[in-house]
Amino acid sequence: MKATVLIPAAGTGRRMGGSINKQYLELAGKPVLAHTLTLFENHPQVENIYLIVSSDDISYCQEQIVDRFKFNKVSRIIAGGAERQDSVRNGLKALTEDGFNQPHRPILIHDGARPLFDCKRLSALIEAVEESGACTIGVPVKDTIKDVVNKTITGSPDRSRLWQAQTPQGFQYRLINDAFTQADADGFVATDDASLLERLGHPVQILEGDYRNIKVTTPEDILVAVALLGDDHCSG
Numbered sequence: 001m002k003a004t005v006l007i008p009a010a011g012t013g014r015r016m017g018g019s020i021n022k023q024y025l026e027l028a029g030k031p032v033l034a035h036t037l038t039l040f041e042n043h044p045q046v047e048n049i050y051l052i053v054s055s056d057d058i059s060y061c062q063e064q065i066v067d068r069f070k071f072n073k074v075s076r077i078i079a080g081g082a083e084r085q086d087s088v089r090n091g092l093k094a095l096t097e098d099g100f101n102q103p104h105r106p107i108l109i110h111d112g113a114r115p116l117f118d119c120k121r122l123s124a125l126i127e128a129v130e131e132s133g134a135c136t137i138g139v140p141v142k143d144t145i146k147d148v149v150n151k152t153i154t155g156s157p158d159r160s161r162l163w164q165a166q167t168p169q170g171f172q173y174r175l176i177n178d179a180f181t182q183a184d185a186d187g188f189v190a191t192d193d194a195s196l197l198e199r200l201g202h203p204v205q206i207l208e209g210d211y212r213n214i215k216v217t218t219p220e221d222i223l224v225a226v227a228l229l230g231d232d233h234c235s236g
């Protein structure tokens with residue numbers, strides 16, 4: 001089955017700082033966001049992409065990212081919201097506005113700030129979403145994690161059960177749409193999309209990704225991303 005992709009890229013990049021939003025910083029001659037879009041543009045199972053950016057950046061993204069790099073699968077650019085969850089919600093609303101009506105179609109949600117996802121894993125993710133309804137990419141944690149309150153350790157969770165959530169995260173359309181409706185009704189806010197289904201008791205699979213799929217968040221991540229892009233990678 002073909003998939004639809006939502007790319008939330010409407011953050012302010014507060015932790016990165018600087019005068020240029022991190023999505024538009026150049027990595028190996030191409031903006032971070034263009035690397036990310038390339039991963040999905042080139043994948044045969046991706047039918048279309050909804051790009052979600054700050055309302056002030058819509059024309060810039062249309063001209064300097066979508067038109068310049070010829071991303072033919074970007075069917076719409078939408079204004080994001082205050083939090084990541086608001087931005088993803090705006091993407092889902094845009095699908096509804098466009099008359100999208102395929103309850104089981106995989107919707108993949110991927111951070112604009114993760115330009116290094118290995119797109120060879122995308123087919124397996126789509127298959128898992130078709131089979132189980134919800135699946136995210138993640139990696140087992142490598143460090144020992146501490147639970148801390150007031151600068152005092154209150155626990156050391158069993159690392160063998162801990163994974164770091166990454167994106168893409170994939171869901172059948174009806175499931176993620178209903179989970180967002182329910183989260184809105186309950187005022188529930190989370191830092192990833194899978195959490196919205198987990199809280200309803202819906203099982204979410206996790207598919208092992210790789211440690212290169214970093215989220216460009218702080219300045220040193222740019223150095224790491226440049227180094228990793230030089231490695232064999234499918235973003236082209």
Ligand SMILES: Nc1ccn([C@@H]2O[C@H](COP(=O)(O)OP(=O)(O)OP(=O)(O)O)[C@@H](O)[C@H]2O)c(=O)n1
Pocket residue numbers: 007008009010011012013014015016023052080081082083084085087088111112113114215216217
């Ligand atoms: N209101 C928001 C906030 C975040 N994002 C997107 O969600 C992804 C993950 O967010 P993060 O890396 O935390 O980005 P920022 O929110 O921009 O970073 P910061 O918290 O440092 O400001 C990014 O692609 C970001 O653009 C979004 O679409 N809308």
Ligand SMILES: C[C@](O)(CO)[C@H](O)COP(=O)(O)O
Pocket residue numbers: 084111164165166167191192193215
């Ligand atoms: C969705 C996410 O990428 C999973 O790791 C992450 O939670 C989003 O980043 P944020 O920094 O918490 O907004």
